[in-house]
Amino acid sequence: MRPILAFDTSGAHCAVAIYWQDTARPPALRREDMAKGQAERLLPMIEEMMLGEGLAWADFTAIGVGVGPGNFTGIRISVALARGLALGLNIPALGVTGFEARAQTIDLTDFYVTISAPRGQVYAQRFGMASPAELRDAPPIDAQVVQMETLPPDALALAIAQIAAARMGQEQPRPAPFYLRPADAAPPSDPPPVILP
Numbered sequence: 001m002r003p004i005l006a007f008d009t010s011g012a013h014c015a016v017a018i019y020w021q022d023t024a025r026p027p028a029l030r031r032e033d034m035a036k037g038q039a040e041r042l043l044p045m046i047e048e049m050m051l052g053e054g055l056a057w058a059d060f061t062a063i064g065v066g067v068g069p070g071n072f073t074g075i076r077i078s079v080a081l082a083r084g085l086a087l088g089l090n091i092p093a094l095g096v097t098g099f100e101a102r103a104q105t106i107d108l109t110d111f112y113v114t115i116s117a118p119r120g121q122v123y124a125q126r127f128g129m130a131s132p133a134e135l136r137d138a139p140p141i142d143a144q145v146v147q148m149e150t151l152p153p154d155a156l157a158l159a160i161a162q163i164a165a166a167r168m169g170q171e172q173p174r175p176a177p178f179y180l181r182p183a184d185a186a187p188p189s190d191p192p193p194v195i196l197p
Contacts, residue, residue: 008156063089
């Protein structure tokens with residue numbers, strides 16, 4: 001079975017999983033905590049894991065990528081790499097939200113998954129009922145459980161790979177960043193340059 005590559009940089013980490021579906025071969029997982037530098041570290045980290053597993057790029061059957069919510073720049077790094085690799089390798093890239101990846105580990109029928117957001121807020125999505133993700137000032141209390149960020153980044157990457165494996169063969173949109181709030185970026189205070197005719 002050809003493996004699936006999955007990665008996530010939606011938080012202060014680089015997390016990668018190489019997952020073989022329907023085999024007894026254990027997944028290869030790695031995480032490195034970092035507040036910045038994911039753009040420089042993610043691809044070398046993947047290549048180090050491939051070398052350790054005896055894999056080449058052509059061996060992958062699909063790419064799973066964490067699309068957020070989370071760090072604005074980190075999400076764009078992962079999504080851009082996943083789309084570029086998918087195009088170059090002619091394999092599908094499948095986006096998975098952090099809510100979906102965390103929900104995969106919970107065996108309940110009605111619950112929220114929450115992810116910390118800036119300014120003391122939380123991102124939340126209810127599972128078991130049709131509910132869109134939202135930005136909230138406080139964790140919700142009207143469901144069986146509130147699942148906070150208990151999934152380590154390498155387990156998050158594995159959950160992304162498993163969900164991507166389940167979605168293979170289904171029509172999926174190209175991965176795109178999943179933002180619930182605008183970026184914390186101010187426009188430059190300098191006047192724009194004059195464009196000469």
